[in-house]
Amino acid sequence: MTVAAPTIGRRWRKPPLIRNANLRWGLYIGAAVYFILASYSILADVNWLRVYEGLPRGAKFVGGFFPPFPFANIIETGGFEELAAQRLIDIGDGLIESLTMTVTSTVIGIIISVPIGLGAARNIAPMPVYLFCRGIIAISRSFQEVIIAIFFVAMFGFGPFAGMLTLSFATIGFLSKLLAEDIESMDPGQAEAIRATGSRWPQWINYGVQPQVMPRLIGLSLYRLDINFRESSVVGIVGAGGIGSTLLTAFDRYEYSTAATILLIIIGIVFFAEYSSGKIRARLQ
Amino acid sequence: MLRLEGLSKRYRTGDEALKGVDLEVPKGQVMALIGPSGAGKSTLIRCINRLVEPTGGRAILDGVDVTALGSSGLRQARRRMGMIFQEYALVERLTVMENVLSGRLGYVGFWRSWFRKYPQSDIDEAFRLLDRVGLTEFCDKRADELSGGQRQRVGIARALIQNPALLLVDEPTASLDPKTSRQIMRLICELCEERDLAAIINIHDVLLAQMFVPRIVGLRVGEVVYDGPADGLSPDVLTEIYGEEDWAATIKKDPDEDKDGDGAEDSTEEHMQGLT
Numbered sequence: 001m002t003v004a005a006p007t008i009g010r011r012w013r014k015p016p017l018i019r020n021a022n023l024r025w026g027l028y029i030g031a032a033v034y035f036i037l038a039s040y041s042i043l044a045d046v047n048w049l050r051v052y053e054g055l056p057r058g059a060k061f062v063g064g065f066f067p068p069f070p071f072a073n074i075i076e077t078g079g080f081e082e083l084a085a086q087r088l089i090d091i092g093d094g095l096i097e098s099l100t101m102t103v104t105s106t107v108i109g110i111i112i113s114v115p116i117g118l119g120a121a122r123n124i125a126p127m128p129v130y131l132f133c134r135g136i137i138a139i140s141r142s143f144q145e146v147i148i149a150i151f152f153v154a155m156f157g158f159g160p161f162a163g164m165l166t167l168s169f170a171t172i173g174f175l176s177k178l179l180a181e182d183i184e185s186m187d188p189g190q191a192e193a194i195r196a197t198g199s200r201w202p203q204w205i206n207y208g209v210q211p212q213v214m215p216r217l218i219g220l221s222l223y224r225l226d227i228n229f230r231e232s233s234v235v236g237i238v239g240a241g242g243i244g245s246t247l248l249t250a251f252d253r254y255e256y257s258t259a260a261t262i263l264l265i266i267i268g269i270v271f272f273a274e275y276s277s278g279k280i281r282a283r284l285q
Numbered sequence: 286m287l288r289l290e291g292l293s294k295r296y297r298t299g300d301e302a303l304k305g306v307d308l309e310v311p312k313g314q315v316m317a318l319i320g321p322s323g324a325g326k327s328t329l330i331r332c333i334n335r336l337v338e339p340t341g342g343r344a345i346l347d348g349v350d351v352t353a354l355g356s357s358g359l360r361q362a363r364r365r366m367g368m369i370f371q372e373y374a375l376v377e378r379l380t381v382m383e384n385v386l387s388g389r390l391g392y393v394g395f396w397r398s399w400f401r402k403y404p405q406s407d408i409d410e411a412f413r414l415l416d417r418v419g420l421t422e423f424c425d426k427r428a429d430e431l432s433g434g435q436r437q438r439v440g441i442a443r444a445l446i447q448n449p450a451l452l453l454v455d456e457p458t459a460s461l462d463p464k465t466s467r468q469i470m471r472l473i474c475e476l477c478e479e480r481d482l483a484a485i486i487n488i489h490d491v492l493l494a495q496m497f498v499p500r501i502v503g504l505r506v507g508e509v510v511y512d513g514p515a516d517g518l519s520p521d522v523l524t525e526i527y528g529e530e531d532w533a534a535t536i537k538k539d540p541d542e543d544k545d546g547d548g549a550e551d552s553t554e555e556h557m558q559g560l561t
Contacts, residue, residue, distance in 0.1 A: 198363035198391025
Protein backbone atom coordinates (compact mmCIF):
# COMPACT_ATOMS: atom_id res chain seq x y z
CA MET A 1 0.00 0.00 0.00
CA THR A 2 1.26 3.45 -0.89
CA VAL A 3 1.11 6.26 1.58
CA ALA A 4 -1.40 8.89 0.43
CA ALA A 5 0.20 12.24 -0.48
CA PRO A 6 -0.92 15.15 1.70
CA THR A 7 -3.86 16.85 -0.02
CA ILE A 8 -3.13 20.27 1.50
CA GLY A 9 -0.21 22.28 0.10
CA ARG A 10 0.38 19.81 -2.72
CA ARG A 11 1.63 21.69 -5.81
CA TRP A 12 -0.07 21.36 -9.19
CA ARG A 13 0.96 22.55 -12.60
CA LYS A 14 -0.49 22.06 -16.08
CA PRO A 15 1.56 19.28 -17.72
CA PRO A 16 3.73 20.69 -20.55
CA LEU A 17 2.76 19.94 -24.16
CA ILE A 18 6.05 18.12 -24.76
CA ARG A 19 6.79 15.90 -21.78
CA ASN A 20 10.49 15.34 -22.40
CA ALA A 21 12.31 18.41 -20.99
CA ASN A 22 15.42 17.97 -23.22
CA LEU A 23 13.33 17.68 -26.36
CA ARG A 24 11.19 20.63 -25.30
CA TRP A 25 14.05 23.04 -24.65
CA GLY A 26 15.97 21.69 -27.63
CA LEU A 27 13.05 22.58 -29.91
CA TYR A 28 12.59 26.05 -28.41
CA ILE A 29 16.30 26.95 -28.64
CA GLY A 30 16.70 25.38 -32.08
CA ALA A 31 13.78 27.38 -33.46
CA ALA A 32 15.13 30.64 -31.99
CA VAL A 33 18.66 30.07 -33.36
CA TYR A 34 17.33 29.17 -36.79
CA PHE A 35 15.19 32.31 -36.91
CA ILE A 36 18.14 34.56 -36.00
CA LEU A 37 20.48 32.95 -38.54
CA ALA A 38 17.86 33.01 -41.31
CA SER A 39 17.03 36.68 -40.75
CA TYR A 40 20.72 37.54 -40.70
CA SER A 41 21.43 35.74 -43.97
CA ILE A 42 18.68 37.70 -45.72
CA LEU A 43 19.44 41.12 -44.21
CA ALA A 44 23.19 40.71 -44.83
CA ASP A 45 22.57 40.74 -48.61
CA VAL A 46 20.76 44.06 -48.53
CA ASN A 47 22.87 47.01 -49.65
CA TRP A 48 21.52 49.72 -47.37
CA LEU A 49 23.24 52.53 -49.26
CA ARG A 50 21.47 51.57 -52.48
CA VAL A 51 18.19 51.33 -50.63
CA TYR A 52 18.74 54.89 -49.45
CA GLU A 53 19.64 56.15 -52.91
CA GLY A 54 16.60 54.41 -54.43
CA LEU A 55 14.11 55.98 -52.07
CA PRO A 56 13.32 59.07 -54.22
CA ARG A 57 12.78 56.86 -57.29
CA GLY A 58 10.43 54.67 -55.25
CA ALA A 59 8.51 57.76 -54.20
CA LYS A 60 8.25 58.84 -57.83
CA PHE A 61 6.94 55.40 -58.81
CA VAL A 62 4.29 55.46 -56.12
CA GLY A 63 3.47 59.06 -57.02
CA GLY A 64 2.73 57.91 -60.56
CA PHE A 65 -0.38 56.20 -59.21
CA PHE A 66 -1.90 59.54 -58.17
CA PRO A 67 -4.40 60.84 -58.98
CA PRO A 68 -5.92 57.47 -59.75
CA PHE A 69 -7.68 58.29 -63.00
CA PRO A 70 -6.40 57.49 -66.52
CA PHE A 71 -3.97 60.22 -67.66
CA ALA A 72 -5.22 62.47 -64.89
CA ASN A 73 -1.82 64.18 -64.47
CA ILE A 74 -1.51 65.19 -68.15
CA ILE A 75 -5.14 65.35 -69.20
CA GLU A 76 -5.10 69.15 -69.67
CA THR A 77 -2.55 68.98 -72.47
CA GLY A 78 -5.27 68.15 -74.97
CA GLY A 79 -5.87 65.01 -77.02
CA PHE A 80 -5.55 62.83 -73.98
CA GLU A 81 -9.25 63.04 -73.14
CA GLU A 82 -10.03 60.60 -75.92
CA LEU A 83 -7.31 58.20 -74.80
CA ALA A 84 -8.57 58.43 -71.22
CA ALA A 85 -12.09 57.61 -72.36
CA GLN A 86 -10.69 54.65 -74.31
CA ARG A 87 -8.91 53.40 -71.16
CA LEU A 88 -12.15 53.59 -69.21
CA ILE A 89 -13.86 51.50 -71.88
CA ASP A 90 -10.97 48.98 -71.69
CA ILE A 91 -11.39 48.79 -67.93
CA GLY A 92 -15.14 48.26 -68.31
CA ASP A 93 -14.58 45.45 -70.82
CA GLY A 94 -12.01 43.80 -68.56
CA LEU A 95 -14.35 44.00 -65.60
CA ILE A 96 -17.24 42.45 -67.50
CA GLU A 97 -14.95 39.69 -68.71
CA SER A 98 -13.76 39.05 -65.16
CA LEU A 99 -17.27 38.95 -63.74
CA THR A 100 -18.42 36.61 -66.53
CA MET A 101 -15.47 34.33 -65.79
CA THR A 102 -16.22 34.45 -62.09
CA VAL A 103 -19.90 33.57 -62.37
CA THR A 104 -19.58 30.87 -65.03
CA SER A 105 -16.63 29.17 -63.35
CA THR A 106 -18.35 29.20 -59.96
CA VAL A 107 -21.56 27.66 -61.35
CA ILE A 108 -19.68 25.02 -63.34
CA GLY A 109 -17.47 24.33 -60.31
CA ILE A 110 -20.46 23.83 -58.01
CA ILE A 111 -22.21 21.49 -60.46
CA ILE A 112 -19.12 19.29 -60.72
CA SER A 113 -18.20 19.57 -57.02
CA VAL A 114 -21.41 18.15 -55.61
CA PRO A 115 -21.04 14.60 -56.98
CA ILE A 116 -17.32 14.61 -56.25
CA GLY A 117 -17.97 15.85 -52.71
CA LEU A 118 -20.50 13.05 -52.15
CA GLY A 119 -18.02 10.52 -53.44
CA ALA A 120 -15.25 11.88 -51.24
CA ALA A 121 -17.20 11.53 -47.98
CA ARG A 122 -15.97 8.38 -46.27
CA ASN A 123 -19.25 7.76 -44.42
CA ILE A 124 -21.41 7.50 -47.55
CA ALA A 125 -19.11 6.39 -50.38
CA PRO A 126 -17.58 2.94 -50.93
CA MET A 127 -13.78 2.76 -50.78
CA PRO A 128 -12.93 2.79 -54.55
CA VAL A 129 -15.22 5.78 -55.21
CA TYR A 130 -13.81 7.53 -52.17
CA LEU A 131 -10.21 7.08 -53.32
CA PHE A 132 -11.03 8.22 -56.87
CA CYS A 133 -12.79 11.38 -55.70
CA ARG A 134 -10.14 12.19 -53.11
CA GLY A 135 -7.59 11.78 -55.90
CA ILE A 136 -9.34 14.40 -58.03
CA ILE A 137 -9.47 16.75 -55.06
CA ALA A 138 -5.79 16.22 -54.30
CA ILE A 139 -4.78 16.99 -57.89
CA SER A 140 -6.97 20.07 -58.00
CA ARG A 141 -5.62 21.38 -54.73
CA SER A 142 -1.95 20.66 -55.30
CA PHE A 143 -1.62 23.27 -58.09
CA GLN A 144 -1.86 26.96 -57.48
CA GLU A 145 -4.30 28.82 -59.75
CA VAL A 146 -1.55 30.70 -61.59
CA ILE A 147 0.20 27.46 -62.56
CA ILE A 148 -3.04 25.94 -63.86
CA ALA A 149 -3.75 29.17 -65.72
CA ILE A 150 -0.35 29.07 -67.45
CA PHE A 151 -1.11 25.49 -68.45
CA PHE A 152 -4.58 26.28 -69.82
CA VAL A 153 -3.37 29.42 -71.60
CA ALA A 154 -0.74 27.29 -73.35
CA MET A 155 -3.45 24.77 -74.25
CA PHE A 156 -6.34 27.03 -75.31
CA GLY A 157 -4.64 30.34 -76.05
CA PHE A 158 -4.98 33.75 -74.39
CA GLY A 159 -8.40 34.88 -73.21
CA PRO A 160 -11.14 34.33 -70.69
CA PHE A 161 -11.86 30.73 -71.74
CA ALA A 162 -8.58 29.59 -70.20
CA GLY A 163 -9.39 31.70 -67.13
CA MET A 164 -12.81 30.15 -66.76
CA LEU A 165 -11.37 26.63 -66.95
CA THR A 166 -8.72 27.53 -64.39
CA LEU A 167 -11.20 28.88 -61.89
CA SER A 168 -13.64 25.98 -62.40
CA PHE A 169 -10.82 23.53 -61.77
CA ALA A 170 -9.74 25.32 -58.60
CA THR A 171 -13.36 25.58 -57.40
CA ILE A 172 -13.77 21.80 -57.67
CA GLY A 173 -10.89 21.12 -55.31
CA PHE A 174 -12.05 23.69 -52.81
CA LEU A 175 -15.79 22.97 -52.74
CA SER A 176 -15.61 19.16 -52.99
CA LYS A 177 -13.18 18.90 -50.12
CA LEU A 178 -15.13 21.15 -47.77
CA LEU A 179 -18.46 19.60 -48.78
CA ALA A 180 -17.08 16.10 -48.16
CA GLU A 181 -15.82 17.17 -44.76
CA ASP A 182 -19.21 18.61 -43.86
CA ILE A 183 -20.92 15.37 -44.90
CA GLU A 184 -18.46 13.39 -42.82
CA SER A 185 -19.34 15.40 -39.73
CA MET A 186 -23.11 15.25 -40.20
CA ASP A 187 -25.46 13.72 -37.63
CA PRO A 188 -25.66 10.02 -38.56
CA GLY A 189 -28.91 9.60 -36.62
CA GLN A 190 -30.96 11.68 -39.05
CA ALA A 191 -29.54 9.83 -42.04
CA GLU A 192 -30.12 6.48 -40.33
CA ALA A 193 -33.77 7.33 -39.73
CA ILE A 194 -34.30 8.06 -43.43
CA ARG A 195 -32.57 4.80 -44.36
CA ALA A 196 -34.90 2.91 -42.01
CA THR A 197 -37.94 4.06 -43.99
CA GLY A 198 -36.90 1.96 -46.98
CA SER A 199 -35.76 4.93 -49.10
CA ARG A 200 -33.65 4.55 -52.22
CA TRP A 201 -30.10 5.87 -52.20
CA PRO A 202 -30.85 9.18 -53.99
CA GLN A 203 -33.86 9.73 -51.71
CA TRP A 204 -31.65 9.07 -48.75
CA ILE A 205 -29.20 11.73 -49.97
CA ASN A 206 -32.03 14.18 -50.67
CA TYR A 207 -33.75 13.75 -47.29
CA GLY A 208 -31.10 12.48 -44.90
CA VAL A 209 -27.94 14.25 -46.04
CA GLN A 210 -28.78 17.32 -48.14
CA PRO A 211 -30.78 19.23 -45.50
CA GLN A 212 -27.87 18.86 -43.10
CA VAL A 213 -25.20 20.24 -45.44
CA MET A 214 -27.19 22.72 -47.54
CA PRO A 215 -26.53 25.89 -45.49
CA ARG A 216 -22.80 25.21 -45.54
CA LEU A 217 -22.82 24.40 -49.25
CA ILE A 218 -24.55 27.70 -50.03
CA GLY A 219 -22.18 29.58 -47.74
CA LEU A 220 -19.11 27.98 -49.31
CA SER A 221 -20.40 28.68 -52.81
CA LEU A 222 -20.82 32.37 -52.03
CA TYR A 223 -17.38 32.44 -50.45
CA ARG A 224 -15.94 30.76 -53.53
CA LEU A 225 -17.70 33.30 -55.77
CA ASP A 226 -15.81 36.04 -54.04
CA ILE A 227 -12.51 34.11 -54.11
CA ASN A 228 -13.02 33.49 -57.82
CA PHE A 229 -13.36 37.19 -58.51
CA ARG A 230 -10.08 37.91 -56.76
CA GLU A 231 -8.37 35.01 -58.54
CA SER A 232 -9.79 36.14 -61.88
CA SER A 233 -7.68 39.28 -61.64
CA VAL A 234 -4.59 37.23 -60.78
CA VAL A 235 -4.93 34.67 -63.58
CA GLY A 236 -5.46 37.55 -66.03
CA ILE A 237 -1.84 38.54 -65.44
CA VAL A 238 -0.63 35.29 -67.05
CA GLY A 239 -2.91 35.88 -70.04
CA ALA A 240 -6.15 34.27 -68.99
CA GLY A 241 -8.27 37.34 -69.74
CA GLY A 242 -10.30 39.63 -67.52
CA ILE A 243 -9.36 42.68 -65.50
CA GLY A 244 -5.95 41.17 -64.71
CA SER A 245 -4.98 41.41 -68.37
CA THR A 246 -6.11 45.04 -68.46
CA LEU A 247 -4.03 45.71 -65.36
CA LEU A 248 -0.96 44.09 -66.88
CA THR A 249 -1.35 46.13 -70.07
CA ALA A 250 -1.53 49.32 -68.01
CA PHE A 251 1.74 48.46 -66.27
CA ASP A 252 3.38 47.55 -69.55
CA ARG A 253 2.51 51.00 -70.90
CA TYR A 254 3.76 52.70 -67.73
CA GLU A 255 0.23 54.08 -67.26
CA TYR A 256 0.37 53.93 -63.50
CA SER A 257 -2.65 56.11 -62.93
CA THR A 258 -4.75 53.73 -65.06
CA ALA A 259 -3.34 50.83 -63.04
CA ALA A 260 -4.30 52.67 -59.88
CA THR A 261 -7.87 53.06 -61.16
CA ILE A 262 -8.06 49.32 -61.83
CA LEU A 263 -6.60 48.43 -58.44
CA LEU A 264 -9.10 50.67 -56.66
CA ILE A 265 -12.00 49.10 -58.59
CA ILE A 266 -10.78 45.59 -57.74
CA ILE A 267 -10.43 46.53 -54.08
CA GLY A 268 -13.93 48.03 -54.14
CA ILE A 269 -15.53 44.97 -55.73
CA VAL A 270 -13.69 42.51 -53.49
CA PHE A 271 -14.71 44.51 -50.46
CA PHE A 272 -18.33 44.59 -51.60
CA ALA A 273 -18.37 40.86 -52.45
CA GLU A 274 -16.81 39.91 -49.14
CA TYR A 275 -19.18 42.10 -47.19
CA SER A 276 -22.33 40.90 -48.93
CA SER A 277 -21.38 37.21 -48.99
CA GLY A 278 -20.53 37.47 -45.29
CA LYS A 279 -23.93 39.03 -44.62
CA ILE A 280 -25.77 36.32 -46.55
CA ARG A 281 -23.77 33.54 -44.91
CA ALA A 282 -24.50 34.92 -41.45
CA ARG A 283 -28.22 34.87 -42.22
CA LEU A 284 -28.08 31.27 -43.40
CA GLN A 285 -26.82 29.77 -40.16
CA MET B 286 -45.16 -12.62 -37.28
CA LEU B 287 -41.57 -11.80 -36.36
CA ARG B 288 -39.27 -14.66 -35.51
CA LEU B 289 -35.59 -14.37 -34.65
CA GLU B 290 -33.55 -17.55 -34.97
CA GLY B 291 -30.11 -17.51 -33.46
CA LEU B 292 -29.59 -13.88 -34.44
CA SER B 293 -26.04 -12.90 -33.65
CA LYS B 294 -23.73 -9.99 -34.24
CA ARG B 295 -19.99 -9.83 -33.80
CA TYR B 296 -18.47 -6.42 -34.42
CA ARG B 297 -15.21 -6.12 -36.28
CA THR B 298 -13.54 -5.24 -33.00
CA GLY B 299 -14.39 -8.78 -31.86
CA ASP B 300 -17.12 -7.72 -29.44
CA GLU B 301 -19.97 -10.16 -29.49
CA ALA B 302 -23.02 -7.94 -29.14
CA LEU B 303 -25.62 -10.66 -29.75
CA LYS B 304 -25.09 -14.34 -28.99
CA GLY B 305 -27.74 -16.20 -30.92
CA VAL B 306 -30.98 -14.57 -29.84
CA ASP B 307 -34.18 -16.59 -30.36
CA LEU B 308 -37.36 -14.60 -30.04
CA GLU B 309 -40.88 -14.69 -31.37
CA VAL B 310 -43.23 -11.72 -31.46
CA PRO B 311 -46.80 -12.49 -32.54
CA LYS B 312 -48.95 -10.03 -34.48
CA GLY B 313 -50.16 -7.13 -32.39
CA GLN B 314 -47.99 -7.84 -29.37
CA VAL B 315 -46.06 -5.07 -27.66
CA MET B 316 -42.85 -6.24 -26.08
CA ALA B 317 -40.32 -4.36 -23.97
CA LEU B 318 -36.65 -5.15 -24.18
CA ILE B 319 -34.77 -4.25 -21.02
CA GLY B 320 -31.18 -4.67 -20.04
CA PRO B 321 -28.09 -2.70 -18.97
CA SER B 322 -26.23 -0.38 -21.33
CA GLY B 323 -24.17 -2.42 -23.75
CA ALA B 324 -26.41 -5.49 -23.44
CA GLY B 325 -27.13 -5.32 -27.17
CA LYS B 326 -30.66 -3.89 -27.12
CA SER B 327 -29.96 -1.30 -29.83
CA THR B 328 -27.97 -3.81 -31.86
CA LEU B 329 -30.83 -6.29 -31.66
CA ILE B 330 -33.48 -4.02 -33.13
CA ARG B 331 -31.05 -2.66 -35.73
CA CYS B 332 -30.22 -6.19 -36.82
CA ILE B 333 -33.90 -6.77 -37.53
CA ASN B 334 -34.11 -3.98 -40.15
CA ARG B 335 -30.42 -4.38 -40.96
CA LEU B 336 -29.27 -0.89 -40.12
CA VAL B 337 -26.66 -3.11 -38.52
CA GLU B 338 -25.78 -6.24 -40.50
CA PRO B 339 -26.19 -9.37 -38.38
CA THR B 340 -23.31 -11.82 -38.67
CA GLY B 341 -25.39 -14.93 -38.04
CA GLY B 342 -28.91 -16.26 -37.64
CA ARG B 343 -32.12 -15.23 -39.28
CA ALA B 344 -34.85 -12.62 -38.78
CA ILE B 345 -38.12 -13.71 -40.34
CA LEU B 346 -40.88 -11.15 -40.84
CA ASP B 347 -44.18 -12.54 -42.15
CA GLY B 348 -42.42 -15.55 -43.59
CA VAL B 349 -39.66 -13.53 -45.30
CA ASP B 350 -36.08 -13.96 -44.12
CA VAL B 351 -34.94 -10.33 -43.92
CA THR B 352 -31.29 -11.30 -43.45
CA ALA B 353 -31.22 -12.97 -46.88
CA LEU B 354 -32.73 -10.10 -48.88
CA GLY B 355 -30.97 -8.11 -51.59
CA SER B 356 -31.05 -4.33 -51.53
CA SER B 357 -34.43 -3.88 -53.25
CA GLY B 358 -36.06 -6.62 -51.18
CA LEU B 359 -34.57 -5.09 -48.05
CA ARG B 360 -36.10 -1.72 -48.90
CA GLN B 361 -39.50 -3.36 -49.24
CA ALA B 362 -39.05 -5.17 -45.94
CA ARG B 363 -38.01 -1.92 -44.22
CA ARG B 364 -41.30 -0.33 -45.26
CA ARG B 365 -43.02 -2.87 -43.02
CA MET B 366 -40.88 -1.90 -40.01
CA GLY B 367 -41.36 1.57 -38.58
CA MET B 368 -38.56 2.83 -36.37
CA ILE B 369 -38.66 5.32 -33.52
CA PHE B 370 -35.42 6.71 -32.10
CA GLN B 371 -34.01 7.88 -28.80
CA GLU B 372 -32.91 11.31 -30.01
CA TYR B 373 -35.96 11.47 -32.30
CA ALA B 374 -33.68 11.50 -35.38
CA LEU B 375 -35.89 13.97 -37.20
CA VAL B 376 -34.24 15.76 -40.08
CA GLU B 377 -33.94 19.04 -38.25
CA ARG B 378 -33.94 21.44 -41.17
CA LEU B 379 -37.00 19.90 -42.79
CA THR B 380 -40.54 20.83 -41.83
CA VAL B 381 -42.71 18.62 -39.65
CA MET B 382 -44.74 17.64 -42.71
CA GLU B 383 -41.65 16.70 -44.72
CA ASN B 384 -40.44 14.60 -41.82
CA VAL B 385 -43.75 12.76 -41.60
CA LEU B 386 -43.93 12.27 -45.37
CA SER B 387 -40.36 10.93 -45.40
CA GLY B 388 -41.94 7.79 -43.95
CA ARG B 389 -43.44 7.24 -47.42
CA LEU B 390 -40.06 7.32 -49.19
CA GLY B 391 -40.12 3.56 -49.64
CA TYR B 392 -43.38 3.86 -51.57
CA VAL B 393 -42.90 6.89 -53.84
CA GLY B 394 -40.50 7.44 -56.73
CA PHE B 395 -37.45 9.66 -56.56
CA TRP B 396 -38.78 12.66 -58.50
CA ARG B 397 -42.02 12.74 -56.54
CA SER B 398 -40.06 12.82 -53.30
CA TRP B 399 -37.57 15.36 -54.71
CA PHE B 400 -40.34 17.82 -55.66
CA ARG B 401 -42.34 16.92 -52.53
CA LYS B 402 -45.27 15.95 -54.78
CA TYR B 403 -46.67 13.13 -52.67
CA PRO B 404 -49.93 11.42 -53.62
CA GLN B 405 -52.95 13.08 -52.00
CA SER B 406 -53.67 9.85 -50.11
CA ASP B 407 -50.26 10.13 -48.40
CA ILE B 408 -50.90 13.76 -47.50
CA ASP B 409 -54.34 12.88 -46.12
CA GLU B 410 -52.79 10.15 -44.01
CA ALA B 411 -50.05 12.52 -42.81
CA PHE B 412 -52.63 15.06 -41.66
CA ARG B 413 -54.66 12.32 -40.01
CA LEU B 414 -51.60 11.14 -38.09
CA LEU B 415 -50.54 14.68 -37.15
CA ASP B 416 -54.05 15.22 -35.86
CA ARG B 417 -53.84 11.95 -33.92
CA VAL B 418 -50.60 13.00 -32.21
CA GLY B 419 -51.93 16.54 -31.73
CA LEU B 420 -49.55 18.49 -33.97
CA THR B 421 -51.69 19.54 -36.95
CA GLU B 422 -50.97 23.24 -36.59
CA PHE B 423 -47.22 22.56 -36.49
CA CYS B 424 -47.09 21.00 -39.97
CA ASP B 425 -45.04 23.82 -41.53
CA LYS B 426 -42.73 24.41 -38.57
CA ARG B 427 -39.17 23.25 -38.85
CA ALA B 428 -38.48 20.14 -36.79
CA ASP B 429 -35.80 21.89 -34.74
CA GLU B 430 -38.37 24.39 -33.46
CA LEU B 431 -40.24 21.69 -31.53
CA SER B 432 -39.83 20.49 -27.96
CA GLY B 433 -38.60 16.98 -27.19
CA GLY B 434 -42.03 15.50 -26.67
CA GLN B 435 -43.36 17.12 -29.84
CA ARG B 436 -40.42 15.83 -31.82
CA GLN B 437 -41.00 12.31 -30.61
CA ARG B 438 -44.63 12.58 -31.70
CA VAL B 439 -43.47 13.55 -35.17
CA GLY B 440 -41.11 10.56 -35.06
CA ILE B 441 -44.05 8.33 -34.19
CA ALA B 442 -46.13 9.75 -37.05
CA ARG B 443 -43.22 9.18 -39.43
CA ALA B 444 -42.97 5.55 -38.37
CA LEU B 445 -46.72 4.95 -38.63
CA ILE B 446 -47.19 6.49 -42.07
CA GLN B 447 -45.02 3.66 -43.39
CA ASN B 448 -48.03 1.45 -42.67
CA PRO B 449 -45.80 -0.96 -40.78
CA ALA B 450 -46.59 -4.34 -39.29
CA LEU B 451 -43.92 -3.92 -36.66
CA LEU B 452 -42.52 -0.98 -34.73
CA LEU B 453 -38.89 -0.98 -33.67
CA VAL B 454 -38.60 1.52 -30.85
CA ASP B 455 -35.17 2.46 -29.51
CA GLU B 456 -35.27 4.14 -26.09
CA PRO B 457 -38.25 6.38 -26.93
CA THR B 458 -38.22 8.15 -23.58
CA ALA B 459 -34.55 8.40 -22.69
CA SER B 460 -34.35 12.08 -23.68
CA LEU B 461 -37.69 13.08 -22.17
CA ASP B 462 -38.93 14.22 -18.76
CA PRO B 463 -40.95 11.74 -16.66
CA LYS B 464 -44.35 13.10 -17.55
CA THR B 465 -43.67 13.34 -21.28
CA SER B 466 -42.13 9.86 -21.10
CA ARG B 467 -45.37 8.42 -19.84
CA GLN B 468 -47.40 10.28 -22.44
CA ILE B 469 -45.16 9.03 -25.25
CA MET B 470 -45.20 5.43 -23.98
CA ARG B 471 -48.98 5.60 -23.66
CA LEU B 472 -49.30 7.01 -27.17
CA ILE B 473 -47.12 4.29 -28.66
CA CYS B 474 -49.05 1.53 -26.88
CA GLU B 475 -52.43 3.02 -27.81
CA LEU B 476 -51.47 3.32 -31.45
CA CYS B 477 -50.20 -0.25 -31.49
CA GLU B 478 -53.54 -1.40 -30.14
CA GLU B 479 -55.54 0.71 -32.59
CA ARG B 480 -53.63 -0.63 -35.55
CA ASP B 481 -52.91 -4.12 -34.28
CA LEU B 482 -49.17 -3.45 -34.49
CA ALA B 483 -46.43 -5.49 -32.95
CA ALA B 484 -43.65 -3.52 -31.29
CA ILE B 485 -40.27 -4.10 -29.73
CA ILE B 486 -39.51 -1.27 -27.34
CA ASN B 487 -35.99 -0.87 -25.99
CA ILE B 488 -36.25 0.84 -22.68
CA HIS B 489 -34.13 1.11 -19.58
CA ASP B 490 -36.80 2.48 -17.31
CA VAL B 491 -38.05 -0.77 -15.82
CA LEU B 492 -40.97 0.85 -14.02
CA LEU B 493 -42.19 2.50 -17.21
CA ALA B 494 -41.91 -0.79 -19.08
CA GLN B 495 -43.93 -2.62 -16.42
CA MET B 496 -46.55 0.09 -16.46
CA PHE B 497 -47.37 -0.08 -20.15
CA VAL B 498 -46.08 -3.30 -21.64
CA PRO B 499 -47.44 -6.83 -21.00
CA ARG B 500 -44.38 -8.81 -22.07
CA ILE B 501 -40.83 -8.13 -21.01
CA VAL B 502 -37.63 -9.61 -22.37
CA GLY B 503 -34.42 -9.12 -20.43
CA LEU B 504 -31.15 -9.01 -22.32
CA ARG B 505 -27.76 -9.42 -20.73
CA VAL B 506 -24.49 -9.33 -22.71
CA GLY B 507 -26.25 -10.41 -25.89
CA GLU B 508 -28.36 -13.20 -24.43
CA VAL B 509 -32.01 -13.43 -23.45
CA VAL B 510 -32.12 -14.10 -19.72
CA TYR B 511 -35.78 -13.34 -19.04
CA ASP B 512 -38.89 -13.61 -21.17
CA GLY B 513 -42.18 -13.33 -19.37
CA PRO B 514 -44.99 -11.16 -18.09
CA ALA B 515 -44.29 -7.72 -16.65
CA ASP B 516 -45.33 -8.71 -13.13
CA GLY B 517 -42.93 -11.62 -13.18
CA LEU B 518 -39.99 -9.29 -12.62
CA SER B 519 -38.75 -10.15 -9.16
CA PRO B 520 -35.60 -8.87 -7.47
CA ASP B 521 -33.94 -12.13 -8.47
CA VAL B 522 -34.82 -11.63 -12.12
CA LEU B 523 -33.59 -8.03 -12.09
CA THR B 524 -30.36 -9.15 -10.47
CA GLU B 525 -30.01 -11.74 -13.21
CA ILE B 526 -30.44 -9.04 -15.87
CA TYR B 527 -28.61 -6.08 -14.36
CA GLY B 528 -26.50 -7.47 -11.52
CA GLU B 529 -26.69 -7.03 -7.77
CA GLU B 530 -28.60 -3.97 -6.47
CA ASP B 531 -31.41 -3.13 -4.09
CA TRP B 532 -34.44 -3.57 -6.35
CA ALA B 533 -37.19 -2.98 -3.81
CA ALA B 534 -38.05 0.51 -5.08
CA THR B 535 -37.89 -0.38 -8.76
CA ILE B 536 -40.56 -3.04 -8.82
CA LYS B 537 -44.15 -2.01 -9.32
CA LYS B 538 -46.07 -2.84 -6.19
CA ASP B 539 -49.62 -1.87 -6.89
CA PRO B 540 -50.98 -0.47 -10.20
CA ASP B 541 -53.08 2.11 -8.33
CA GLU B 542 -50.06 3.77 -6.74
CA ASP B 543 -48.56 4.68 -10.07
CA LYS B 544 -51.67 6.49 -11.23
CA ASP B 545 -51.26 9.21 -8.61
CA GLY B 546 -48.03 10.52 -10.04
CA ASP B 547 -49.46 10.81 -13.52
CA GLY B 548 -51.29 14.13 -13.26
CA ALA B 549 -55.02 14.74 -13.30
CA GLU B 550 -55.37 15.61 -16.99
CA ASP B 551 -54.10 12.20 -18.01
CA SER B 552 -56.46 10.20 -15.90
CA THR B 553 -59.01 9.83 -18.66
CA GLU B 554 -56.46 8.02 -20.77
CA GLU B 555 -55.64 5.69 -17.95
CA HIS B 556 -57.52 2.84 -19.63
CA MET B 557 -54.14 2.02 -21.14
CA GLN B 558 -53.45 0.30 -17.88
CA GLY B 559 -55.76 -2.40 -19.15
CA LEU B 560 -53.04 -3.44 -21.55
CA THR B 561 -50.54 -4.11 -18.83
